[in-house]
Amino acid sequence: MLFLVVASLRERKAAFAGAFLALFCAAALVSAGGTLLQTGLRGSIAPERYAGTPVVVSGDQNVHATKKKGKRKAKPIAERAWIPADLAGRIRALPGVAKAVPEVTFPVTVGGAPGWGHGWGSAELTPFTLASGRPPRGGHEAVVDAAHAGAEVRAGGRTYEVVGVTTRNARHQATVFFADEEAHRLAGRPGLVSAIGVWPRIDVSAALAGTTALASAGDARGRVEFPAAERSRVKLISLGGAICGTSLLVAVLVVSGTIALSLQQRQRELALLRAVAATPRQLRRMIGREALAVGVCAASLGAAAGPLPAAWMRTRFVALGAVPENLHLVSGPFPVLAAIGATVVAGWASARLSARRIARIRPVEALGEAGLAQRTGPGRVVVGVLVLAGSVVLTIVLSGLSTEAAASPVVVLTALLWTIAVALLGPPLTRAALAVLTLPLRASRAGGFLAAANLRFASARMASVVTPLCLLVALTSTILFSRTTMERATTAERDAGTVAAHTVGPRVPAEAARALREVPGVTEVTEVVRTTVRIGLDKRSAQGVTAGAGTLDLGVTAGDLGALSPGTVAVGEGLGRRVGDTLSLTLGDGTPVRVKVVAVYARTLAFGDLTFDHALLAAHVDDPRGTVLIAGTASPAALTAALRPYGLRLGSGPGERAAGPDAEAGLVAMGLVIGFALIAAVNTLAMATSERSREFALLRLAGATRRQILGMLTLETALVALLATAAGTAIALVTLTAYAHGMTGGPPRPSTGVHLGLVAATAAVAVAATLLPARLALRRPAL
Template sequence: MLGLALSTLRHRKAGFVGAFVGLFCAAALVSSCGMLMDTGLRGVVEPERYVGAPVIVSGDQDVRAEERKSSTSTKTKTKPLGDRAWVAASVADRLRAVPGVRSVVTEVDLPAAVGAAPGAESWGHGWESAALTPFTLASGRAPEADGEIVVDAAARLAVGATTPLRTPAGTGVYRVVGVTAQSLPHQSTVFFGTAEARRLAGHDGQYSAIGVYPAGVAPAVVDALRGTAASVFTGDERGRVEFPGADTARTRLISMGAALGGTSLLVAVLVVAGTFALSGQRRQRELALLRAIAATPRQIRAMIGGEALVVSAVAGTLGAAAGIGLAFWLRDTFAGLGAIPVNLPLVVGPFPPLVAVAATLAAAWAAARVSARRIAAIRPVEALGDAAMTPPRVPVLRLAAGAVALAGGVVMTVLLSTIRTERGSGPLTPVTTLVWITAVALLGPPIARGTVAALGPALRLSRIGGWLAAANLRTDARRLAGVVTSLSLMVGMACTLLFAQTTMAHARGAEALAGNRADYVLGTRIGSGAAEDVRWLPGVRAVTEVLHTTVWTGVTSHSAQAVTPAGLSQTLDLDVRAGSIDRLAEDTVAVREGLGPGLGDDVPLSLADGTPVTLRVVAVYGRGLGFGDLTLAHDLVARHVDVPLNDSVLVAAPTVDRATLVGALRGEPGVAVLDRITAVSASSDGGTAVNYVALGLIVGFAAISVVNSLTMSTLGRSREFGLLRLVGTTRRQVLRMLAWEAGTVALIATVLGTAVALATLWAYSTGMTGMPTPYVPLPSYLSVVAVAAALALVATALPAALALRTRPTDAIGVGE
């Protein structure tokens, strides 16, 4: 049968273009997402500043938790921290006593932005740590006094220049006394004197890293540090200390790749199955003739399966290769959006493309075999008549599968409505939509007949075009169901993924706006010095510094805000349900309702740098979406984050005007003074750009399937168009008929896709926000509908215009 399959492909190339395009895109998406996952699993961020130190000692960069596997064994689970884990200064003394250690170099890190412009961030260090780096002085000398700095070559400052420098302690003016000969590709560097760096870092008695020389002492260092909280890093692992967010980004990359790749693969199965089904419909006469000359059902299925394998092998191979380029584009896009480090290179290996080819082969073979079942069952006698005109009955097995998919959609919708975390709802939301669309695909013919029957009277108001469209749609429900499924998939996925983002953003923004009592908001990335400048102004009742961070219970991360406890009730209303927020202190915590801990419970936490603390719950609040899972004291958190700059400062000052506040902040250039409504609206952007990139890829793939389906469906009707022309229908009347059909298809698909999306979004909104009504901006929804309608019209009109160029007498004799 393989030879027959190859012969069929050679003579019917145009008939397999749609399948080829769908499989090509599926392989490209799966290959690129697999490479992203592989990068998350095996990618490394090489050290830049620590290349001069063979051994780096720092705190443990992971948070750990014991998980019991059985009554006799446990498993340690680890998750990477997002901030540096500092190490006690006593560790340096222990290292100096290790035999063979010739030198120990200590370092502290702190954010230091040259020019004091927000966003122009660079890292500051003590000059003694220059020995860990490739830096040497090109001019000038090392810093000695507190107001002196050495800058790297990229700063473009000369010796003797003065520059404002923003640090967590505020903005100060420093004099450049030295310029290095080098600069690093992915970070700017400023060196202070040793005492000044330690003062500004604020980690008394701790170091961010310790360099140990020579390389051969690593085993002895490991032995010497047993029983301490310090860890030893060599080789590329030194990059984990230098770039502490790299491991978190790798974990995020694994999640993004798995979610995007899994969703794309499920979409691909639906797309490919629909494409092969339409292709089989176009070949029904040919296959019936094969049955009439004694071809067995098994041979028909083998031939169609062989065709699918050949097409998918070529499309999968080319698509997997194209996926490598797509993976590079995705990696660069995610890096540009700040989702992953710019210095995390893409891992290019053979495994993801091979998996993409295998997945494409499996999807194509399964789709072809399923679509071949009914075609292979054609009775030989049907070949003597017009097989294409025989109204098919929907198989009982298909109806049963549709009922199962429908029940699955209901179950998954109910399950989604009970999930309260983005970690759980994120992957389940698109899958729920796909289950509903699967039910629509399986039950498509009866749905199509019912909707056409309902729309028939309206269509027949148009005496020619509408009447012909109604007759065609009523006669060929299978073709209608195929194109409606593709368009419903696009509308449903677009609405689900887009409006899940807007729903969460709207809920967060509404809670943040309702809970913000401040008259003014200072933002962003503000040091505590700016808050102090404002706090003592006459008329200022309360100043609340807000710093967002991540804390851990075991290996489960939670969003948290650190706030100044004094006067908190005058700037924030967290909707406290139990306890009192006025009792917030460095040894207490407030938690959102539903998180688990109750009033008076002791909660063991790990802060952003892994420091363990146990805090007592003094308040339970309701506005967790707007203000995070936990609320802690600002001073506690600020000592344990890499960048202790406030995300905002809330000011309760009803009698103070904006000009007075601006005047008080003259020592902090670039700090914006906003009212609370403007600040909330600026922070609520309707979702992250990373999610919109993923949305664009999936919806784009679905849109390709729409074009495929409609193009194949229209080109397969050349004989029909020729017959209509021969009985007196004009070219314009045929095009009007097709326009009515395309409009009907777009209407049915929009209704079905919207219904599917609304069911999923209802569940998502109920679980995540507690409100059953999702937030659907009307302009965005109308844009989705307009794109769907435009695709339906264009993908019908262009191939129809091509088909109508053939003379009717020639078209009537064209094979299917």
């Protein structure tokens, strides 16, 4: 048996090369996703400003809740959690504590770029020392780090005089120091501090009893210093898991099709083995061992290459701002071993399943390949119908999901499940479709006649080719147009709901908003700040607007938005709340509040699930500076003059808001999966064509010219591409319709031009992947 396995691998290099490539790409993607997942689980962020502090006391960056069966769960909050300032005194009172230094953290602008300000008293947390100048003493003085010497410092709408420069700088953050009293004023959190540094390293839990404060040491200090980096770890967990799961499903679909095609091309060989007394079990074992041999080799190489796409994705995530630069990839054996194991098992299982019917053929069927190729086993039909039913159920579920976190993974899974159903039911569906599509070809010239005959005879082979092309179109359309659906629906709501004449932003200080209110002709200035809050453990988008908000039309369906105050909230229709209800939630910095619902509105895509009074939300975000909307008849010149002291520019209308970094990062991650689907499609087409050299030789001997054969292949591929793109488009349309119904309440909004380009590109790739190996095969002698 081992001899047959080795002989098969040696003699059918093209067939096994196709399976090798598919398994290699699958293992590389799974390994890359596993690397991101491992980074999310085990990645650490080295402290910079807290590098000289043995212990850092800070607020809990998670909200906790008890779920079913008494299990406690935690979810990260969106902003920095603050702690009572008097904790520093309690910590100093502990035996063994040498000192406890509190600090505050607030946003500043350094040289036109964002940075963070602190009180000079907390400079020793690093420690920062002066290279030149002196410490800040008055309310208009600041000290900058070594990387920003000579830069202008702005905070709270004011420009500060730089009186000193430190000897060092933090690598991943611009750091500015102010007089302690001024720093607390700019932070705007009376009685609170962002962290407390403790010397030496000692257990301070006794002083923290009864509070939500936590003590951190070692690398955990970096998580306190960079809370956004800690939240990025959670993003990497979800992205890595999505890549692994999607890649495995695509791999099973692609590899099973590739192996099935390979076995179809070996029907005569396998039948002859049966004729010389090989049992079905022996054939299955031989095919399984072949798959194991190819799978182990391909998966090992692919898994070892996985860190390369993982590093590329991390680089892109950093460029997009979805992941901080100081969160580095964590390498280890687990992603590689998991990728090898998952890919090898997927390849072996696909081979064994594909071999079940092939191994039962009778020896006399060696000369009856047509009959074998046209039959579809009842088991496959039953499984196909069950998967089809599952696709319908999942589509219905998707149509009821109204949050991005819930719908995003389901939308890709739905498209994949529909594609699997098409793949399982492919031969009979392809046979029926090609019977209709080939009617005009039967009366055409030699190329068309030959193409029609081939398509009717080899419907099983064509079904194997249709599947990866269908997957490519369905997956790409679903991923691209789910994004355009949300963007266009959001833009439409924002355009309809923003009635302001001008906008300014982002990061507009309150002082600039006050200056705009004093410009003649301005009737209203609305400050808008955005964040996310938690209702229980569910994350919801929120905005805070100043009183009146006459520049916004949220589409209020009940209540009065004018009644908004610090103790109230307006909610989107999707939350299922009514006017007068009381809502308990956790603000972005972990502060629990109870607010009364005073209005319900419809335009949640553009304006968030909840709308608060600006004063309430701004007091609980890291950066209270936001966007400003201006209504009235004031001239642009007057508005521009009012903004000039703050270094801001005037905009017009609602403006376009680009997709967030998380959405861009998801598109990058899924782009690799789309690339895998593209490689699989090219691989399958090239494999299906290269194995037809015997057929081409017979056609040449029968008098067919190279031009006629290439014309035949072009027509075949065009019809197959037409069938695949139609099926992929239908799958994407069904999936996107359900997605749009749940998320926007309207129809999907694809880009017609992009879709036509995708169809044309798919057809071009299919033709190229068919004709190039065909030309190589036709160069061989006809005998």
